[in-house]
Amino acid sequence: VRILRIPLLAVAAQIVITAAPALMPLPVKVEFGSGWLKLDRDSGVMSASGCPDPRVERALARFAARIARQTGVPIGVPLAVECGAVSDDESYQLDVTPTSARLKAASGAGALHGLATLAQLIEPGPDGFRIAAVHIEDRPRFPWRGLMLDVSRHWIPVEVVERNLDAMAAVKLNVFHWHLSDDQGFRVESKRFPRLQQFGSDGDFYTQDQIRQVVEYARDRGIRVVPEFDIPGHTQSWLAAYPELATVPGTYSIGRTWGAYDPVMDPTREEVYEFLDTFIGEMAALFPDAYFHIGGDEVNPKQWDASAQVQAFLKEHDLKDAHALQAYFNQRIQKILEKYGKLMIGWDEILHPDLPASIVIQSWRNQQALADAAKQGRRGILSWGYYLDHLSPASYHYGIDPLNGAQLTTEQAANVLGGEACMWAEYVNAETVDSRIWPRAAAIAERLWSAKEVTNVDSMYARLEVVSRNLEWTGIQHRAGYAPMLDRLTGGHSAEPLRILADASEAQGLRVRSRGKKNTSLTPLNRFVDAVRPESESVRALEHADLAVLREQFGRWAGNDARFQALAAENPMLTELKPLSKDLSALGAMGLRILGYLAGSGPAPKAWIAAQNAELTRIQRPNAEVVLAAARPVKMLLDRLAKR
């Protein structure tokens, strides 16, 4: 498996590393030496004596536990860690020789990153586990590398959050953006306004003790926690508790369907600011990070347009429209945040000349807004292109660079702080969320950490597959739910034909699912699409397989439908999959016929090829909210045949 060992420089473009060890994100500089540091019981002890940051000591203990599980060697790395005081500098330098390892970092955070890299360097060798002699210099390209998790639309318990924090640390993500309120749920205990959790959460909320626990857990892993309380729109769950905050009087209940709701807070009344001042004061004390996310996206002006009081307020304050009114609201909120020592961050709708330069814009609607803001001296982060809930392939996200296409000076570029992968929760719950974040978020993590020139997709996927498996046994459960969920669909019986269909399929995301039957937050996420992965590893392998392997797989697909239909005959959960299964078998038969033509000498009839292409186009449309990835290798072969 060790194919290449090329010293990698930050300036080197398009270097392929498909080799072990699978480093992700790829460091700035990797120079392999000769020889190996062997890991065994007597090879040495770890010491963080040169580190004032106590987090490093705890990280070493976790590192030792990881090595023990992986290699069977309880303690065995002669590793010395030195680091500077706490600072923003996340750089580190790692030197492994055949006799020892030395990790030197500017700060505790840098040391944590260096340990994450060292963990990825451990590999089996002929005489035992070992680490290649190597010199690594590394630092992040962007300081803000985040994962946003929506816990409002579906409830995500503490232990799921914590295991995702572990996975984030493993790929050097350093900001956990916790989307804690939305129309569908308010998820934090407020002692000042307990109705928020009592009437806005269906009982699913984090206690303040749990919040502190998670913040501490994250901090220990070098991760900041930025809370988001989305205002003034997306607040239906607040209004269920405190209807007096709404622009239009009424009674409100927790949102159950998707999309932005009409009700919004009333920015014209002082009581609203008094409420938010008290609330923000309470939350500012709970979340120590300097930033406080106020959402601000998709404010529906319907209630404002309909309110005589709001219209009078606009005239009185010379505000020309709803966006101006929102800016007025944000200015007021910004002053409250300032009072509590917090910096404002919000979605790109909060961008407005009247707001101070200190605010940070999270760009979700397009990439241009971020560049424009940067040119105006505004700081921002990119989330457009990093929406995990669309279930796009990792390669798509990997191709999105926060500085793509923007002609920025160095100074302007520094305003682009980084980016955040976003996990919106319309179609995920505690059972499925891991599989929708990982491993794809690791590709985004590499985009935000590694050099701009590191863009080779084959290298990324080769390393991603290893990272994905390592994440699984270190705690995240993105692969664990697959088989049980498929077994559940068949009433507890072995689901081999269903697994073959699932392996050949890719789940579709928000765009496709929101077209389908009306889903609500109460709809169980227990269908085939929920079990199926966003990307099929086995189909990706087929795209690089030889013809014998393809023939075997096509044969399996061709024969699968008969077995599947027998399984589905009495099972309503499988009814929607009957056409899909038929298509898979058709793909198998088509693939076998193409292989037949390729094995023969003459060309295939043009009309036949055209008919197959038409059929492939039909098959590649979403069906039961999944797409048959299996069509891709068949299409590749058909194109090859057509070229003959």
Add this chain to the structure above:
Amino acid sequence: VRILRIPLLAVAAQIVITAAPALMPLPVKVEFGSGWLKLDRDSGVMSASGCPDPRVERALARFAARIARQTGVPIGVPLAVECGAVSDDESYQLDVTPTSARLKAASGAGALHGLATLAQLIEPGPDGFRIAAVHIEDRPRFPWRGLMLDVSRHWIPVEVVERNLDAMAAVKLNVFHWHLSDDQGFRVESKRFPRLQQFGSDGDFYTQDQIRQVVEYARDRGIRVVPEFDIPGHTQSWLAAYPELATVPGTYSIGRTWGAYDPVMDPTREEVYEFLDTFIGEMAALFPDAYFHIGGDEVNPKQWDASAQVQAFLKEHDLKDAHALQAYFNQRIQKILEKYGKLMIGWDEILHPDLPASIVIQSWRNQQALADAAKQGRRGILSWGYYLDHLSPASYHYGIDPLNGAQLTTEQAANVLGGEACMWAEYVNAETVDSRIWPRAAAIAERLWSAKEVTNVDSMYARLEVVSRNLEWTGIQHRAGYAPMLDRLTGGHSAEPLRILADASEAQGLRVRSRGKKNTSLTPLNRFVDAVRPESESVRALEHADLAVLREQFGRWAGNDARFQALAAENPMLTELKPLSKDLSALGAMGLRILGYLAGSGPAPKAWIAAQNAELTRIQRPNAEVVLAAARPVKMLLDRLAKR
């Protein structure tokens, strides 16, 4: 899959039910009617209005959530539950008609069991999920149906305990015996003696809040929690904290190796009883159950024999030996327990004429002791034959009946309260423990609940496989660790040849593992044997497969070694498996040759058959602490060939 629907009576012997639904434990009486109750959104609401026990309401909410995950129907069972007041009567009656379901139970506990049965009855049908019309009358054969979990030798966190409680409730186990202290760890926070957890736990212990949480969690699911604090032996971890309790003065540290340790508490000193009085008083308040387990097993008399003070005490009190001294100790402890309103339970070594009739004996050394005790009017439970850590097949445990071979009167038989599956933790940890308890504990649960005559092993396995899969998605993780642990062994690469080897293997338990290299509590449980399951489902399927399936599988085995050796070449974690893999391929080749002889007309040479038998005998010995289950179907075919 629906093969048989036979009304089952308690008196009917050897009735095969391989049909869905997979009921386990099998109820006393099942009479299927005609028609089905369909589950859909409009079919009705659940009500526990006839139940004074508030646990039933909460169980209904969990039941609704389960149905939603399974069927996609949020609420849809027109179910009325009635039950009597809290009592020991766990019986229930369930009536399902095409229009409604009615659950009537003597107590809240009975209602919980009825809901567990109803959950198992849900199955897919041609028009949607449904429940067959049925009349069920059910009650347990034994009142004490337990699972003992050792959390001392390896630490088991709260969430792992809780998911096991969920699984216990699903198969109607009703006693969680929590083995909380042993030589290798003291696992409960004591506020009176905090050194116990400070010096006896390596930091891994349950806080009192967590204990209360688990007890409440269990109670909510109809499960009693019986705590065990093992005294006066198996107390090395206590002595690490309070060496003054020991018979021989000295300094002690937490045990790291297996087996009973020499140090024991000193039964001759009043301070020891004062300590235990205070301690038991504290714990008695923490654990509300009427029973308190004092262990009492494997007391090593070495320190007592060596102590002049103890020897003098024996003479003075006319105690003839160590066993008499332990009985003296137990009498003192029994009086302390009585003071705190607790009944004593202990391992069979505590059986002694001087102890009152109220004590309960847990028989682990043999079955005869239990029968003898019952004849003497002593109550007891069986654990001999139910030791899960031996990794015996489910069929073995299933064949052990608490009343086997004993000639007891009805009155004497009533002294046998039931049994407990025991999960000792020398070779399990949080990652692997689920896979060592489940699904085998479900077979023991059936033995303890269902009629004595329900002994058909094929029926048991057919239902167990379904129960196993249903347990997985309802929370337990006994199947989830398999693939990631195998992937980990190969450094994060896809482990297909290793998986084929693992599927063909069965992990061996304590007896085999304690023969191997010296393991301690610090040895990581990360080897092949830890990933491999105790029973191979796929080999069991082969034992019932047709020749074509066998031929395909033999071919795969025959070809696997070449691929495996390539994988293992540079991987020390796989080195120990090289001979095993060779044997698997040899089995494949042997199987193919046997099939060749069977397909031919003539007999095979006798000498050849004898040679193959010898080879099979060799192959069936444990190797790398696993056994190749794959040998079984090959042996079956060879026997068939030999008979020709």
